[in-house]
Amino acid sequence: MADIVKHILSKPIQLADQVTKAADEASSFKQECSELKSKTDKLAALLRQAARASSDLYERPTRRIVEEAEHALDRALSLVLKCRSNGLVKRVFTIIPGGAFRKTAVLLENSVGDVSWLLRVISGADGDDEYLGLPPIAANEPILCLIWEQIAILCTASPEERSDAAASLSSLATGNQRYGRLIIEEGGVSPLLKLLKEGKAEGQENAARAIGLLARDAESVEHMVHCGACSVFAQVLKEGAMKVQSVVAWAVSEMSAHYPKCQDMFLQHNIIRLLVAHLAFETVQEHSKYSIVSLKPTSIHAVVLATHHDHHNQSRNQLHRVVTTTMAMHAANQKLENHHHSYSGINMKGRDLEDPQTKAKMKEMAARALWHLAKGNSAICRNITESRALLCFAVLLQRGPEAVQYNSAMAVMEIAAVAEKDPELRRSAFKPNSPACKAVVDEVLKIIEKGDSDLLIPCIKVVGSLARTFRATETRMISPLVKLLDETEAEVTRETLIALTKFACSENYLHLDHSKAIIGAGGAKHLIQLVYFGDQMLQIPALLLLSYIALHVPDSQDLAQAQVLGVLEWASKQSSMALDQTLEELLHESKSRLELYQSRGGLMPFHNHKLHQ
Numbered sequence: 001m002a003d004i005v006k007h008i009l010s011k012p013i014q015l016a017d018q019v020t021k022a023a024d025e026a027s028s029f030k031q032e033c034s035e036l037k038s039k040t041d042k043l044a045a046l047l048r049q050a051a052r053a054s055s056d057l058y059e060r061p062t063r064r065i066v067e068e069a070e071h072a073l074d075r076a077l078s079l080v081l082k083c084r085s086n087g088l089v090k091r092v093f094t095i096i097p098g099g100a101f102r103k104t105a106v107l108l109e110n111s112v113g114d115v116s117w118l119l120r121v122i123s124g125a126d127g128d129d130e131y132l133g134l135p136p137i138a139a140n141e142p143i144l145c146l147i148w149e150q151i152a153i154l155c156t157a158s159p160e161e162r163s164d165a166a167a168s169l170s171s172l173a174t175g176n177q178r179y180g181r182l183i184i185e186e187g188g189v190s191p192l193l194k195l196l197k198e199g200k201a202e203g204q205e206n207a208a209r210a211i212g213l214l215a216r217d218a219e220s221v222e223h224m225v226h227c228g229a230c231s232v233f234a235q236v237l238k239e240g241a242m243k244v245q246s247v248v249a250w251a252v253s254e255m256s257a258h259y260p261k262c263q264d265m266f267l268q269h270n271i272i273r274l275l276v277a278h279l280a281f282e283t284v285q286e287h288s289k290y291s292i293v294s295l296k297p298t299s300i301h302a303v304v305l306a307t308h309h310d311h312h313n314q315s316r317n318q319l320h321r322v323v324t325t326t327m328a329m330h331a332a333n334q335k336l337e338n339h340h341h342s343y344s345g346i347n348m349k350g351r352d353l354e355d356p357q358t359k360a361k362m363k364e365m366a367a368r369a370l371w372h373l374a375k376g377n378s379a380i381c382r383n384i385t386e387s388r389a390l391l392c393f394a395v396l397l398q399r400g401p402e403a404v405q406y407n408s409a410m411a412v413m414e415i416a417a418v419a420e421k422d423p424e425l426r427r428s429a430f431k432p433n434s435p436a437c438k439a440v441v442d443e444v445l446k447i448i449e450k451g452d453s454d455l456l457i458p459c460i461k462v463v464g465s466l467a468r469t470f471r472a473t474e475t476r477m478i479s480p481l482v483k484l485l486d487e488t489e490a491e492v493t494r495e496t497l498i499a500l501t502k503f504a505c506s507e508n509y510l511h512l513d514h515s516k517a518i519i520g521a522g523g524a525k526h527l528i529q530l531v532y533f534g535d536q537m538l539q540i541p542a543l544l545l546l547s548y549i550a551l552h553v554p555d556s557q558d559l560a561q562a563q564v565l566g567v568l569e570w571a572s573k574q575s576s577m578a579l580d581q582t583l584e585e586l587l588h589e590s591k592s593r594l595e596l597y598q599s600r601g602g603l604m605p606f607h608n609h610k611l612h613q
Contacts, residue, residue, distance in 0.1 A: 005054040008066050009047055015073035016044035019080060027085035032101040036076050039108040043069060046115040053119065058152040060186045061137075065114040068137055072107035079104055110136035121149055147172065147182050154191035162195050163203030166210050173213040180214050189214070189227045196248075197232045204236065204244040212251035221259035229255070230262075230269040237274040238346050242354050242362050249275060249365035256372035263377045272373060272380055276387040277346050278366040282359065283392045360401050367396065367407035374414040378425055381418045384411075385429035394439035397447070397455070406454055409447070412440060413458040416465035420502075430469045441466070441477075448480045451487070457495050460484070464499025472510050478503065478517040485526035490537060493530070497541040504548040515552040524549070524562040531567055536576055543571050544583055547590040554593040565594040 023037035047069065050057060079100055117135035138145035146168075153165035169188060173180040183189075189211070196207040211229065215221045236248045252271060255262055266272065370389070374381050396408040419426040430437045444459040463477050470477070484496040500523070503514035527549075530542035549556075550564050559565075568591045572584075 003054075004059060005057045005062055006051055008059075008063055009051045009054070012066055012069045012073055013044060013047050013051065015070065015077060016040050016047065019073055019076045020044070022077060022080040022084060025085075026080055026083035028083045029096065029101065030083075033080045033083050035105060036080060036101065036108065039105060039112065040073065040076060043073070043108055043112050043115065046112060046119065050115060050119060056156055057118065058148065058155055058187075060151070061118060061148040065111070065118055065135070065137055068107075068114060069111040072104065072111045075104045076108060117145075121152070143172070143179060144182060144186070147179070147186055147188070151183070151186055151188045151191060154188070154195060159200050159203055162191075162199060163206050166192060166195055166203060166206035170206060170210040170213055173210060177216050180216055180220070183210075184214055184220055184223055189224055189229075193224075193227055193229060193232050196244075197235060201241045201244055204240060205247050208236070208244060208247040208251050212247070212254040215251065215254040215258050218259040218261070221255045221262055224255065225259075225262050225265055230265050230271065233266075234269040234271055234274065237271065237278070242351060242358050245278065246358070246362040246365045249278070249362070249369045253365065253369040253372045256369065256375070260376060263373050263375075263380055266373060267377075267380050267383060272370070272383045273387065274346060275366045275369050275373075276384065276389045276392070278362055279370070279389060279392045279396070281351065281362075283363070283395050284388070360404060363396065363400065364403045364407055367393075367404060367411055371407055371411035371414055374411055374418065376414075376418065378418055378422045381415045381422075382425055382428070384415060385425070388436055390415075390429070390436040390440050394436070394443050397440070397443040402454075406458075409444075409455045409458040409462075412444070413461045413465075416462045420465040420468070426466075426469060430466055432469060432471055432474070437469075445477055445480060448477070448484070451480075451484060456484075456492060460492070460495045460499050464495070464502045467499070467502035467514075468508055470503075470510070472513040475513070475517040478514065479521040482518060482521035482523045482526065485523065485530065490535070493534075493538055494541060497530075497538065497545055501541065501545045501548065504545060504552065506548070506551070511548070512552050515549045516556075518545075518549055519553060519556055519558050524558055524564060528562060528564070528567050531571055539576070540580065540583065543568075544586065547583070547586045550590040550594050551586065554590075554597045559594070560598045565591065565598055568594065 019040045020037055023033040023040070026033035047066075050062070079096065082096060114135045114137045134142055134145050138148075150165040150168045150172075154162050154169075157165065169183055169192070173183060192207045192210050196204050196211070199207065211224060215224065233248050233252060237245055240248070252266060252275070256266065370384060374384060390412070393408045393412050396404050397412075400408060415429070419430055432438075441463075444462050447453060447455045447459045448463065460481070463481065478500075481496050481500055484492060485500075487493050487496070500518060502508065504511055504518060508514065524546070527542050527546040530538050531546060534542060546564065547568065550559060550568065553559065568587060572587050572591065
């Protein structure tokens with residue numbers, strides 16, 4: 001850095017010497033040249049002082065300020081050269097505008113102010129304590145001066161001052177994307193990462209928060225990755241204080257959400273393994289290579305801030321049996337290791353003494369990070385599920401605080417969405433006889449049956465994504481979903497229709513069994529109401545599901561009694577229903593199948609149909 005700054009300063013110092021020499025040789029406008037020389041000498045002295053303090057200077061404002069100084073000195077040199085004695089003709093025909101000296105003097109004066117500010121505020125050079133205010137260069141953009149100052153403090157000041165500077169940058173970045181971009185452009189990321197790596201706990205926390213707030217777009221996140229964010233995050237997640245680790249986990253989630261390409265970099269730095277270990281702490285314990293090796297009888301219930309104990313005793317005991325059974329299976333094949341202060345590579349010393357709120361926040365942010373890391377990434381989903389994190393999610397869905405439950409549900413939703421498109425992941429992570437899979441599905445179904453929480457939509461999506469994993473005899477999820485078709489909230493109804501369609505569609509090998517289960521649960525009546533009375537957001541998915549059911553079970557008495565054929569005929573005549581060619585073809589095929597099995601003459605006309613029975 002010092003060599004770079006010295007190189008930057010060398011040219012304006014040379015220019016200043018040339019201005020001084022040319023001013024001494026002036027034969028016209030001597031007074032004006034003398035004034036320029038005086039200001040140039042003052043600027044040159046400051047530039048030489050800056051060169052001596054080059055190891056302390058912050059490059060970004062130095063470069064900007066020196067560029068302005070060069071411009072001012074160039075103008076001054078051009079002006080004083082015109083005033084030298086070069087013969088009568090030169091003197092007669094050299095015309096200098098009256099305001100040229102005044103404008104150049106202002107530029108030099110501004111540069112003196114800029115370099116003085118650089119030395120006093122940025123480098124901490126000695127001088128009196130008079131407040132200098134904003135440097136002239138920042139007059140049109142005052143916030144730039146503040147950003148420079150805070151980044152400079154991050155580079156050179158005491159740990160406490162660096163912590164305050166990181167907090168100031170966080171405040172600037174909050175809610176203002178332009179300020180965030182300026183912080184990145186002016187070189188703020190590297191000193192923030194240095195503070196996160198080497199600072200005290202409060203400074204680390206402030207630095208991690210600033211980095212997360214700066215992760216607003218793909219370009220910003222890519223810059224952070226290139227600056228080494230992944231390795232610093234990994235170090236903190238291994239060795240840092242839990243409060244700092246929770247903010248780092250949040251920053252990981254922000255970076256992954258805004259730049260999915262960074263997911264694989266986090267995987268390469270073992271961030272997934274570290275996050276799962278934090279999730280498993282006091283939930284379930286696992287070996288550093290992802291094998292669960294021990295569980296105290298009460299540790300599964302140690303998820304913090306859980307309160308309603310009596311109410312869930314039976315389900316907790318059932319989940320406890322699932323976890324202990326799974327652990328026994330792995331213990332039979334793995335050599336148990338005794339970890340006193342290490343857990344998947346994490347320094348665990350003193351972690352059990354952390355306050356419940358800190359533990360809860362750590363789990364909340366670890367689950368949030370895994371949620372965004374898992375999105376659309378088969379390799380990471382495989383890494384997560386091989387770690388038996390599904391067991392952690394099952395426990396946390398049942399017993400975690402609300403925020404932990406929500407993030408766990410979203411993580412499971414993203415993993416299931418990837419498994420829906422990845423047969424290998426689906427077979428390995430969601431085998432029907434897998435205790436971990438069964439535990440997650442059980443908790444998801446309980447939430448669906450309850451039907452009144454913020455977890456409802458992600459849980460509906462989980463069941464829909466896993467539709468092809470369920471056996472023909474496994475129909476217990478159909479009835480709760482059908483009941484949700486009567487839900488007043490349109491988004492819930494829509495997601496339910498999509499999920500049920502994944503059970504009944506032709507691509508599902510067990511579509512016949514699932515279609516019969518939907519009819520048996522009373523689905524036809526709800527679907528008819530949605531086709532007739534729902535808005536287009538619900539009409540089309542309802543018609544799609546009804547068409548699949550009619551196609552697969554055309555001989556159903558329930559469908560005949562509900563006059564589904566008449567519904568399909570009515571729908572086929574509606575222009576709003578004919579927007580999708582796939583739906584149009586399916587509708588035609590379903591009508592043809594129903595016509596083979598049901599007498600059209602016995603159907604009641606639409607206007608006499610009692611839809612609400």
